[in-house]
Amino acid sequence: MRFILINSEAFAILLSDHMTHDSVRIGLVSISDRASQGVYEDQGVPALQAWFGETLENPVEYVARLIPDEQPQIESTLIELADTARCALVLTTGGTGPAPRDVTPEATLAVAHKVLPGFGEAMRAVSLKYVPTAILSRQVGVTRGGCLILNLPGQPKAIKETLDGIFAAVPYCIDLIGGPYLEARPETVTVFRPKSALRK
Numbered sequence: 001m002r003f004i005l006i007n008s009e010a011f012a013i014l015l016s017d018h019m020t021h022d023s024v025r026i027g028l029v030s031i032s033d034r035a036s037q038g039v040y041e042d043q044g045v046p047a048l049q050a051w052f053g054e055t056l057e058n059p060v061e062y063v064a065r066l067i068p069d070e071q072p073q074i075e076s077t078l079i080e081l082a083d084t085a086r087c088a089l090v091l092t093t094g095g096t097g098p099a100p101r102d103v104t105p106e107a108t109l110a111v112a113h114k115v116l117p118g119f120g121e122a123m124r125a126v127s128l129k130y131v132p133t134a135i136l137s138r139q140v141g142v143t144r145g146g147c148l149i150l151n152l153p154g155q156p157k158a159i160k161e162t163l164d165g166i167f168a169a170v171p172y173c174i175d176l177i178g179g180p181y182l183e184a185r186p187e188t189v190t191v192f193r194p195k196s197a198l199r200k
Contacts, residue, residue: 022180023059026052027081027090027147029067029074031104032154036068044093047156051163055188058180063087069095074107082111082147088179089170090147094154096139104151105138112142112149116173119150119166126165127158146178168192 030036030044045064052060063085067073074095081087095104109115119141127134139151148170152159171182172193181199184191 021058021183023061024056024089024180024182025061025063025085025087027078027085027087028062028064029077029081029090029092030065030154031067031069031074031092031095033068033101036066042066043156044152044154044159047159048091048093048152051160055163055167055184057183057185069101069103071103071107071110074104075111078108078111078144078149082144082149087147088174088182090149091152092149093152093159096137096151096153098136098138102138105140108140108142108149108151111144112140113145114143116141116143116148118169122166122169123150123152123162126162127153130158130161143173143177148173148177148179164189172197 028045028048030042032042032044034040035042035044045066049062063081065077065081067077074092078090078092081090092104092108095102120139123139123141124134124137127137137153139153141148141150143149152162167184167189168191171184171191174180174182175193175197182191
């Protein structure tokens with residue numbers, strides 16, 4: 001066995017940060033008939049990866065899926081990510097409106113163990129600051145075992161606005177269902193936890 005000594009303060013800080021933050025697996029599900037058929041390039045998953053890359057201090061492993069607006073496929077994908085891949089957090093983009101093919105909320109509720117109405121209410125409240133059509137959104141937040149599942153809008157701008165507005169409550173929710181301790185960079189989102197839940 002060989003040991004390599006690296007005399008670098010920057011490397012030591014990087015290694016220290018990596019060792020002190022819990023790793024997390026996040027499922028990213030872009031739901032779109034046309035994007036899944038290659039009609040246009042998906043923008044949902046890249047937007048989510050960019051947001052988490054800027055925000056989270058934790059080491060992240062992404063499990064990404066691009067699927068059509070088919071309720072059985074959405075349900076099976078959410079079950080796979082929660083039960084088999086063991087994602088602590090799953091985010092969907094698209095399919096939350098009133099159109100006939102918009103079935104993401106139905107699929108999410110069908111696989112839920114508990115429904116968290118506050119997330120849907122908060123996401124619509126955030127979006128209403130930007131567009132009046134936010135009242136048409138049917139986004140939901142649920143848990144399935146130790147996984148939190150949230151429905152997000154499909155457009156990159158709306159994804160960022162929504163996550164900026166609601167993510168402060170996400171880490172403590174994941175704490176409560178037995179997931180990793182998520183931490184955000186201070187200049188991005190101020191995570192809220194009760195004092196009793198703060199890691200010493």
